[in-house]
Amino acid sequence: MLATSKPDRNHRLTREDWTDAALSMLVENGIDAVQITVLARHLQVTRGSFYWHFESRDALLTALIDRWRDRNTNVMVEAVADAATLDDGILALFAVWTDHRRFDPDLDQAVRDWARYDDSLRDRVKAEDAARVQAIARFFERFGYEQPEAFIRARVICFTQITYYALGVAEDESFKQRMGYLDAYFRCFTGRDITPGTAEAYRDLLARGAARS
Amino acid sequence: MLATSKPDRNHRLTREDWTDAALSMLVENGIDAVQITVLARHLQVTRGSFYWHFESRDALLTALIDRWRDRNTNVMVEAVADAATLDDGILALFAVWTDHRRFDPDLDQAVRDWARYDDSLRDRVKAEDAARVQAIARFFERFGYEQPEAFIRARVICFTQITYYALGVAEDESFKQRMGYLDAYFRCFTGRDITPGTAEAYRDLLARGAARS
DNA sequence: ATCTATCCGTGCAACCCTGTATGGAAACCC
DNA sequence: GGGTTTCCATACAGGGTTGCACGGATAGAT
Numbered sequence: 001m002l003a004t005s006k007p008d009r010n011h012r013l014t015r016e017d018w019t020d021a022a023l024s025m026l027v028e029n030g031i032d033a034v035q036i037t038v039l040a041r042h043l044q045v046t047r048g049s050f051y052w053h054f055e056s057r058d059a060l061l062t063a064l065i066d067r068w069r070d071r072n073t074n075v076m077v078e079a080v081a082d083a084a085t086l087d088d089g090i091l092a093l094f095a096v097w098t099d100h101r102r103f104d105p106d107l108d109q110a111v112r113d114w115a116r117y118d119d120s121l122r123d124r125v126k127a128e129d130a131a132r133v134q135a136i137a138r139f140f141e142r143f144g145y146e147q148p149e150a151f152i153r154a155r156v157i158c159f160t161q162i163t164y165y166a167l168g169v170a171e172d173e174s175f176k177q178r179m180g181y182l183d184a185y186f187r188c189f190t191g192r193d194i195t196p197g198t199a200e201a202y203r204d205l206l207a208r209g210a211a212r213s
Numbered sequence: 214m215l216a217t218s219k220p221d222r223n224h225r226l227t228r229e230d231w232t233d234a235a236l237s238m239l240v241e242n243g244i245d246a247v248q249i250t251v252l253a254r255h256l257q258v259t260r261g262s263f264y265w266h267f268e269s270r271d272a273l274l275t276a277l278i279d280r281w282r283d284r285n286t287n288v289m290v291e292a293v294a295d296a297a298t299l300d301d302g303i304l305a306l307f308a309v310w311t312d313h314r315r316f317d318p319d320l321d322q323a324v325r326d327w328a329r330y331d332d333s334l335r336d337r338v339k340a341e342d343a344a345r346v347q348a349i350a351r352f353f354e355r356f357g358y359e360q361p362e363a364f365i366r367a368r369v370i371c372f373t374q375i376t377y378y379a380l381g382v383a384e385d386e387s388f389k390q391r392m393g394y395l396d397a398y399f400r401c402f403t404g405r406d407i408t409p410g411t412a413e414a415y416r417d418l419l420a421r422g423a424a425r426s
Numbered sequence: 427a428t429c430t431a432t433c434c435g436t437g438c439a440a441c442c443c444t445g446t447a448t449g450g451a452a453a454c455c456c
Numbered sequence: 457g458g459g460t461t462t463c464c465a466t467a468c469a470g471g472g473t474t475g476c477a478c479g480g481a482t483a484g485a486t
Binding site: 029032113116125151153160162164 | 368371397400
């Protein structure tokens with residue numbers, strides 16, 4: 001769904017409208033599809049509008065990166081930072097990943113694809129991934145895991161999540177299925193058994209997450 | 214008389230030369246960079262050569278996909294299919310992934326990126342991933358894991374590998390580091406402890422893999 | 427009501443890529 | 457050596473995108 005959902009602004013677009021449309025195009029068709037001509041077509045405007053708000057296409061691209069950094073902040077890091085128990089931290093991570101208002105997997109993946117053939121962006125993404133893994137590794141250390149196991153477990157859980165969304169598995173699995181996999185995921189990620197009745201706690205966590213915002 | 218399989222490259226290119234160049238370009242710069250003009254420039258030839266060997270750019274792209282399917286075949290599936298022990302299967306998987314003559318991670322990743330914005334390709338890649346996961350899941354079942362744990366463990370190990378190469382972690386880690394992580398990986402992936410002295414067996418496995426071919 | 431800043435339409439030039447048609451050069455076969 | 461096949465160069469047409477210049481239209485301020 002491209003950002004043509006605002007026909008009210010028949011005339012008068014803002015700079016944000018252009019970046020919104022560019023973000024949608026980036027997520028759905030990749031960075032090479034972010035072209036001024038097609039964006040203008042989708043926005044029902046000519047390219048004259050664009051060149052008033054932006055000085056060039058590169059300016060738009062840097063605006064996209066800034067938007068991404070502001071959007072996908074340290075939600076993952078915060079999820080495990082103040083977890084009282086192992087179960088809480090893992091489930092908080094799951095909750096963040098399934099709450100697309102806090103964590104946007106499509107945008108994350110789109111930027112990742114873009115970064116594959118852009119060296120400077122690549123380094124930036126790499127740095128952020130390292131920060132995520134390190135945060136989770138610290139979390140595992142707090143609950144008795146030693147190195148390098150804590151680091152490897154953090155990497156495994158983080159990498160699994162990335163591919164999970166990269167392959168679009170979420171689209172093929174129902175909520176019921178995911179809940180049925182919960183125990184197995186927990187055991188595989190932590191090496192321990194989940195405390196009984198935590199599935200219900202997870203459901204509550206999702207409900208709380210859906211309540212606010 | 215031994216026919217020289219290498220005709221003078223100075224002039225006279227083959228269809229394979231073009232697909233090779235296209236594969237390199239795909240791996241290094243993505244599918245959108247696979248352009249006849251730049252390939253011709255890279256091959257020191259004009260586009261007239263290309264349109265003699267191929268009827269269109271689409272023909273080249275399908276040739277790329279075929280090449281990928283022939284290359285990255287069921288090496289992973291075979292690795293775990295006839296494994297006598299749990300350790301053997303897991304280590305055989307690791308050996309396959311690190312042997313880039315049997316498994317080309319760059320090509321795999323490039324096709325994956327390409328498939329993100331190509332629906333038919335996306336389905337193809339999804340099917341292959343499902344086959345990989347299922348093969349590993351069967352492997353786990355053979356050694357006493359029950360469902361859905363076997364399936365989830367297969368998915369975790371498979372997905373972790375994909376992101377491992379997607380992020381280019383292999384470039385940042387030394388062989389010594391990877392060997393130091395071996396025990397932790399094994400425990401995380403299988404939930405069991407690796408049998409002592411298996412690291413040496415793994416090194417031997419790598420040596421055998423490097424010996425043949 | 428006029429002025430001005432804001433926003434967008436239009437036309438033009440330049441570049442890049444694909445695809446085709448045609449001719450030429452070299453190798454190969456008889 | 458003549459004819460054929462293989463392979464590549466050249467030229468041209470068509471479509472698409474970027475960037476800029478300029479001119480028109482609208483809304484708010486005075």
